[in-house]
Amino acid sequence: xxxxxxxYGLLPASDEIAPVRQFFWASVALSWVLTFIxxxxxxxxxxxxxxxxxxxxxxxxxxxxxxxxxxxxxDNRALVAVALVSIWxxxxxxxxxxxxxxxxxxxxxxxxxxxxSFDRALGAAGVIRFVAWEVFNMLFIAxxxxxxxxxxxxxxxxxxVKREEWSTAQVLLAPAMALFLLLEAxxxxxxxxxxxxxxxxxxxxxxxxAYAASREKEVRAGFVYTGLWRFSRHPNVFCExxxxxxxxxxxxxxxxxxxxxxxxLVLIVLMWxxxxxxxxITLAKYPLxxxxxxxxxxxxxxxxxxxxxxxxxxxxx
Numbered sequence: 058x059x060x061x062x063x064x065y066g067l068l069p070a071s072d073e074i075a076p077v078r079q080f081f082w083a084s085v086a087l088s089w090v091l092t093f094i095x096x097x098x099x100x101x102x103x104x105x106x107x108x109x110x111x112x113x114x115x116x117x118x119x120x121x122x123x124x125x126x127x128x129x130x131x132d133n134r135a136l137v138a139v140a141l142v143s144i145w146x147x148x149x150x151x152x153x154x155x156x157x158x159x160x161x162x163x164x165x166x167x168x169x170x171x172x173x174s175f176d177r178a179l180g181a182a183g184v185i186r187f188v189a190w191e192v193f194n195m196l197f198i199a200x201x202x203x204x205x206x207x208x209x210x211x212x213x214x215x216x217x218v219k220r221e222e223w224s225t226a227q228v229l230l231a232p233a234m235a236l237f238l239l240l241e242a243x244x245x246x247x248x249x250x251x252x253x254x255x256x257x258x259x260x261x262x263x264x265x266x267a268y269a270a271s272r273e274k275e276v277r278a279g280f281v282y283t284g285l286w287r288f289s290r291h292p293n294v295f296c297e298x299x300x301x302x303x304x305x306x307x308x309x310x311x312x313x314x315x316x317x318x319x320x321x322l323v324l325i326v327l328m329w330x331x332x333x334x335x336x337x338i339t340l341a342k343y344p345l346x347x348x349x350x351x352x353x354x355x356x357x358x359x360x361x362x363x364x365x366x367x368x369x370x371x372x373x374x
Contacts, residue, residue: 061332061362069204069207069211069307069308070259071073071153074122074125075120075208076121076125076231077118077121077122077207080118081203081207081248082117083209084110084114085199085200085201085203086287087106088106088107088110088198088199089194089195089198089199089200091103091106092104092106092194092198094349096267097299103162103164103345104164104165104168104194104198105158105163105164105165105168106109106198106199107198107199107202107203108164109158109159109175110169110203110206111153111202112140112146112150112152112153113146113148113150114146114206115145115146115206115209115274116142116143116145116146116147116209118206118207118210119143119210119213119214120183122213122214122217123217123231124137126217126218128229129198130217130220131216132216132220132221133199134216134221134224134307135216135220137211137214137231138212138213138217138304138307138308139213141231141234141238141304142205142210142304143236144238145234145238147236147242151241152242152245152249155249156168156249156252157178162342163266164340165269167331167334167335167338170334170338171334172190175189175193176192176341179181186196195241196345198205205320205324207320207323207328208319208320208323209301209304209320209321210305210320211310211317211320212305212307212308212317212320213308214302215308215309215317216307216308221312224230226307227305227307230301230303230307231307233303234300234303234304234307237297237300237356238296238300239291239301240292240296241292241296241300243284243285244284244285244286244296245293245294246282247281247283247284247286248286250272251272251275251276251280251281251346254269254272254276255276255279256335260272260273260276267346271283278343278346278349278351279339279345279346280343280345280346280349282349282353282354285358286353287353287361287363288353288354288358288360289353289355289356289357289358289361290332290336290337290349290350290353290355290356291332291355291358293357294328294332295357295358297328298321298324298325298328301320301321301324302318302325304321305317305318305320305321314338323333329356331357336350351370
């Protein structure tokens with residue numbers, strides 16, 4: 058029993074309240090088990106269960122902390138943090154619903170490519186491949202990702218349980234986080250609008266002729282490269298990383314770095330790898346994406362390269 062308690066207390070934090078620990082482990086188990094349930098449409102497995110939880114999970118955990126410790130006991134710093142996480146969650150959930158991510162059978166297209174990588178490495182069939190994939194499914198898709206979401210929300214708990222006065226840094230960080238949420242929403246909208254116009258007949262049916270003309274080249278190229286996407290190939294990803302990194306420092310990461318920064322750091326590494334996979338898929342589908350890669354920064358917004366510099370670097374590819 059002691060060994061079970063030790064493992065149970067490892068993730069989340071051993072001093073975590075019981076409702077959050079129970080919710081965490083129940084969601085890990087359930088998100089793994091649900092991948093075995095057959096779905097309509099001829100697909101037997103769907104690995105986007107955690108993807109559906111992504112935008113809601115931190116808010117659910119934060120809500121449990123608020124209910125446990127009491128809303129009346131929270132100071133203004135905690136209220137701001139909870140409000141920002143709520144805005145992040147609701148905005149991202151709306152964006153996911155609009156894209157159809159919650160439709161029956163919907164799955165992130167990248168999981169199919171990850172499965173193909175397993176097939177190439179271990180063979181399309183066989184016990185070793187099956188066991189390796191199920192271990193990956195349980196440990197990474199379910200446990201690792203939900204642990205990351207818990208770690209991202211964990212700094213908010215510190216703000217809820219510890220009342221303090223505002224520091225100068227926190228006064229500056231709060232509006233900065235709000236700004237990154239706004240920029241992420243703008244970037245997502247710009248990308249969604251292009252995907253909408255790429256649907257058959259959508260460009261011709263667009264009532265705003267001037268707007269349709271301004272996006273026609275992007276539609277033909279197959280990817281967005283104007284607006285915020287002119288300065289970064291993934292401005293929404295950069296804003297997401299920046300938001301959670303600033304949240305960690307807003308909660309006082311300089312005092313307890315191992316507790317607060319680890320979630321943001323892991324998110325940065327994970328998204329860097331995810332962006333690499335996304336770009337390899339995009340490049341295979343849209344050859345012009347190579348020129349965009351040369352001209353535009355991968356994540357950190359920068360002024361795009363001049364054409365002569367793009368031409369000078371093109372020979373490397």
